[in-house]
Amino acid sequence: MADTDEGGFPEVEEGDAAVRVVVVDDQELFRRGLVMLLGTEPGLEVVGEAGDGLEGTELAAATVPDVVLLDVRMPKRSGTEACRLIKERVPAAKIIMLTVSDEESDLYEAVKAGASGYLLKDSSIEEVAQAVRVVAEGQSLISPSMAVKLIDEFKQMSRPERDQQPGLRLTERELQVLRLVARGLNNREVAKQLFISENTVKNHVRNILEKLQLHSRMEAVMYAVREKLLDIP
Structure with a gap:
C-alpha cells in the first residue's frame, strides 16, 4: 500500500506518473480557476479543458485522460450524455461529475452513465483533488451530502x-x-x-x-x- 502524507493523501514519489485530468465546464471563470488550482496539486496534471459536452467528448477521446471532471448541465451535450460517450470511447477513463445540481435524479443518471464520482461545486479544491486521486485508483466517491440524500x-x-x-x-x-x-x-x-x-x-x-x-x-x-x-x- 502506498505511503500517505499527514493529510491522508498518497505521497507522490519522484518518477511517479501524474494523474492526467481533463476539465469540462461551460462556466469559463469556474473552469479556468479549477484548472489553475488543480495544476498546483502534486501528482495531478491538467491535459485539457473544454466549455461544452460535445467539445469535452472529443477532447477526452483525443487526450485519453485518467480522470474527466464533468459538469452535469452544459450546452450542446449534457454532462451525463458526455459521460456515457466518453466511457464508450475511452473505457479506462474515470468520470467525476462536478456540479451545482443536488438532484437525486441527476445522481442516478450519472451512475447509470458510468460516473465514478459525484461532487458538488461547493467542495473545496482539496476535496476535488482528493476525489481525483481516489477515483484514479479505481474507487468511487459521492459527496457526503448526496450520499445522505x-x-x-x-x-x-x-x-x-x-x-x-x-x-x-x-x-x-x-x-x-x-x-x-x-x-x-x-x-x-x-x-x-x-x-x-x-x-x-x-x-x-x-x-x-x-x-x-x-x-x-x-x-x-x-x-x-x-x-x-x-x-x-
Missing part, C-alpha cells in the same frame, strides 16, 4: 415484491463495509473505521459486487439501500 430518498420508497435469489445474503462484515461506503467513505476511511487493512476493504467490496451482480460501488449502494439491506433506522 440518496439514503433518505430510498428510505421513503416501498420495497417491491421480488424473487430473492438464493445465497444473495451479505455477511455482517460486508454490511458494515457497505454502510460506510454508502455514507461517502473511501477505502482508506472504511479501513480506519473498522480497524482492518485497506486491501481487506477492497476484497469485501469486490465480494459485495459479485454477490449483488453489480458493476460499481455506487450501484451497490443504490441497490442495497433500495432493498433495505443496510437496516438504516
Whole structure:
C-alpha cells in the first residue's frame, strides 16, 4: 500500500506518473480557476479543458485522460450524455461529475452513465483533488451530502415484491463495509473505521459486487439501500 502524507493523501514519489485530468465546464471563470488550482496539486496534471459536452467528448477521446471532471448541465451535450460517450470511447477513463445540481435524479443518471464520482461545486479544491486521486485508483466517491440524500430518498420508497435469489445474503462484515461506503467513505476511511487493512476493504467490496451482480460501488449502494439491506433506522 502506498505511503500517505499527514493529510491522508498518497505521497507522490519522484518518477511517479501524474494523474492526467481533463476539465469540462461551460462556466469559463469556474473552469479556468479549477484548472489553475488543480495544476498546483502534486501528482495531478491538467491535459485539457473544454466549455461544452460535445467539445469535452472529443477532447477526452483525443487526450485519453485518467480522470474527466464533468459538469452535469452544459450546452450542446449534457454532462451525463458526455459521460456515457466518453466511457464508450475511452473505457479506462474515470468520470467525476462536478456540479451545482443536488438532484437525486441527476445522481442516478450519472451512475447509470458510468460516473465514478459525484461532487458538488461547493467542495473545496482539496476535496476535488482528493476525489481525483481516489477515483484514479479505481474507487468511487459521492459527496457526503448526496450520499445522505440518496439514503433518505430510498428510505421513503416501498420495497417491491421480488424473487430473492438464493445465497444473495451479505455477511455482517460486508454490511458494515457497505454502510460506510454508502455514507461517502473511501477505502482508506472504511479501513480506519473498522480497524482492518485497506486491501481487506477492497476484497469485501469486490465480494459485495459479485454477490449483488453489480458493476460499481455506487450501484451497490443504490441497490442495497433500495432493498433495505443496510437496516438504516
